Amino acid sequence: MAVFTAVSLDDLTQWIKQFPLGRALALQGISSGIDNSNFFLTTERGEYVLTIFENLRFEQLPFYVQLMRHLAERGIPVPAPVPAENGELVVTLHGKPAIIVSRLNGASQMDPQPVHCAEVGAMLARMHLAGRDFPLAQPNLRGLDWITATAPVVAPHLHEDEAALLRTEVAYQAQFAAGATYAALSRGPVHADLFRNNVMFEGDKLTGCFDFYFAGVDTWLFDVAVTVNDWCVDLASGRLDTARVRALLDAYHAARPFTQEEHSAWQPMLRAGALRFWLSRLYDLHIPRAAELLTPHDPTHFERILRERIAVAAPELPV
Incomplete structure (x- = not known):
């Protein structure tokens, strides 16, 4: 998240009237992240999050927004989109698509312990199962097609050892x-994109997850790998913490048992998750976009993780 499009309370005076939320009372930009403009929004009816989409087009957004609605209706703790009075979930603000969603309670757990990882694993499994009957389909827009197209764009900006690692892993x-x-x-x-900053806790209890704007149809194991690579990693070294890995995977497996094919694919998929975020961060660093509030992420973090996944086998999936 970031702020690329500036918005003031005055801008919302008339615009907010199309929602059943009363007057807008306060607005605060959210600086973390890099893809959309996000704001904490306080209205007469409560606390919400306003998102303006900087890259996604109107025709792309039904998948993300309807997925959140679908999951919320099935008891998954995700932000619920607020429809306008005409029933539309996505409306125009400053010429760009925008939505309002409910704001989750709690705070991000940035120093997760096994108990937090177990909560995340169980919730992720329930989310996957709840999405089985979701009628819309859209590929993962940061999947292999994007990776193979983006790697040659980024490679000229890299040192030779980095470029060689990128070429080898893409192949x-x-x-x-x-x-x-x-x-x-x-x-x-x-x-x-189920990172620590996209999940909320109150104490040891998970209260919700958000930021679905990289969602798509992909392998469930890729989602697990992305999650493990963030929640269960030592940030300094990129190594996995076995206790946290076991807690997350065991909780997931209890809700949705892993298949034999997933056992065979586990190590490659951990590498795939690391590659995806290393390349994304390289792209954002070397080919940046202007933003009022922007916090670019360090790509070397996921380079370390990728090198570690190549060199050292991770704990296996439970059976």
Whole structure:
């Protein structure tokens, strides 16, 4: 999240009237992240989040917004989109698509322990199961097609050892994705960005997750790998913490048992998750966009994680 499009309370005076929320009382930009303009919004009816989409087009947004509604209706703790009086969930603000969603209670847990990882694993499994009957389909827009197209754009900005790692891993993932094991993996809507700052806790109890704007249809195992690579990692070294890995995977497995194909694909998929975020951060660093509030992420963090996943086998999936 970031602020690329400036918005003031005066801008919302008339605009907010199309929602059943009363007057807008306060607005605060959210500086974390890099893709949309986000604001905490206080109205006469409560606390919400306003998002203006900087890259996604109107025709792309029904998947994300309807997925949140679908999951919320099935008891998954996610932000619920607020419809305008005409029933539309996505409306125009400053010429760009925008939505208002409910604001979750709690705070991000940035120093997770096994108990927090277990909560995340169980919730992720329930989310995957709840999405099985979601009628819309959209590919993961940061999947292998994006990776293979973006890597040559970023490579000229890198040192030779970094560029060599990038070329080698992209080729490895392309070869793996062409195989029978990958084709047999279970699929459905995935969050694809379930990092610590996208989940809320009150104490040890998970209260919700948000930021679905990288969601798409992909393998559920990729979603698990992305999550493990953030929640269960030592930030300084990129190494996995076995206790946290076990807690997250065991809780997930209890709700949705892993398949045999997923066991075979686990190590490559952890590498795929690391590659996706390393490349995204390289792209954002070397080919940046202007923003009023912008906090770019350090790509070397996921370079360390990728090198660690290549060198050291992670704890296996539970059976």
